Amino acid sequence: MQNNKKLISVKNLNFNYGKDAILSDISLDIYKGKNVAIIGRNGGGKSTLVKLMLGFLKKKSGEIDYYVDKNKIGYLPQIREFDTSFPINIFDLVISGLTKKSNLFKKFSAEDRKRTNDLLAEFEIEKLKDKLISEVSGGQLQRALIARALISSPEILFLDEPESFLDKKFEFELYEKIKQLSDSTIVVISHELDKLCCYVDSIFIVEEEIRIFEDKNEFFKSEFAHRHIHNHKI
Numbered sequence: 076m077q078n079n080k081k082l083i084s085v086k087n088l089n090f091n092y093g094k095d096a097i098l099s100d101i102s103l104d105i106y107k108g109k110n111v112a113i114i115g116r117n118g119g120g121k122s123t124l125v126k127l128m129l130g131f132l133k134k135k136s137g138e139i140d141y142y143v144d145k146n147k148i149g150y151l152p153q154i155r156e157f158d159t160s161f162p163i164n165i166f167d168l169v170i171s172g173l174t175k176k177s178n179l180f181k182k183f184s185a186e187d188r189k190r191t192n193d194l195l196a197e198f199e200i201e202k203l204k205d206k207l208i209s210e211v212s213g214g215q216l217q218r219a220l221i222a223r224a225l226i227s228s229p230e231i232l233f234l235d236e237p238e239s240f241l242d243k244k245f246e247f248e249l250y251e252k253i254k255q256l257s258d259s260t261i262v263v264i265s266h267e268l269d270k271l272c273c274y275v276d277s278i279f280i281v282e283e284e285i286r287i288f289e290d291k292n293e294f295f296k297s298e299f300a301h302r303h304i305h306n307h308k309i
């Protein structure tokens with residue numbers, strides 16, 4: 076279903092925290108309908124790259140061009156980056172995914188509330204909607220954060236380790252559910268490539284530099300498959 080419409084284009088991107096070079100000369104394109112898995116060793120710079128594409132971090136040099144409405148970019152952060160002591164309940168957390176910079180204090184409509192309730196039911200957390208995020212389990216919070224990332228029907232959806240805390244059954248169903256609920260292009264950071272590989276088209280290895288396999292089959296044929304997955308005969 077690739078139609079070659081570019082959504083985001085990164086050119087010669089460099090980033091460092093203090094003296095430490097984290098990303099060097101990264102260039103990549105994200106195309107509509109072409110799902111990407113970003114893999115690589117711990118601390119390789121995967122989350123940093125995504126945060127740069129989201130505009131949360133300021134690049135040191137290089138270009139990031141957007142061919143997508145920035146309000147149509149969804150994001151699931153790593154759960155550990157989330158302050159679970161923040162006083163917000165599950166319903167408000169999910170509906171807050173509809174808040175844009177330009178409409179911070181807009182009243183949510185009945186339709187917005189219905190969409191929230193539908194997503195809560197879809198993710199089997201409707202009974203928890205009045206609970207504070209500090210009162211639910213890690214997996215329940217992760218489900219709510221995924222629903223939040225999806226609620227705006229994003230054109231592109233960045234997921235940072237979505238499998239964290241999920242039970243095996245839900246982890247297995249996750250990408251089917253995302254496909255069923257949206258037609259977002261997915262860019263997913265994961266250490267579970269063997270589980271998600273049938274949902275992605277391309278594989279990017281990010282370890283300070285980037286190695287791009289536009290066609291995932293080229294990755295599986297390469298020496299990198301041995302290094303990055305346990306069972307590469309998928």
Ligand SMILES: Nc1ncnc2c1ncn2[C@@H]1O[C@H](COP(=O)(O)OP(=O)(O)OP(=O)(O)O)[C@@H](O)[C@H]1O
Pocket residue numbers: 092097115116117118119120121122123124
């Ligand atoms: N706020 C920060 N200040 C300083 N260094 C940071 C900060 N955030 C991340 N780093 C460092 O930047 C490097 C890249 O981190 P990043 O989180 O992007 O890696 P990652 O590939 O997503 O790792 P993982 O697979 O472990 O989640 C790491 O060495 C990390 O220690």
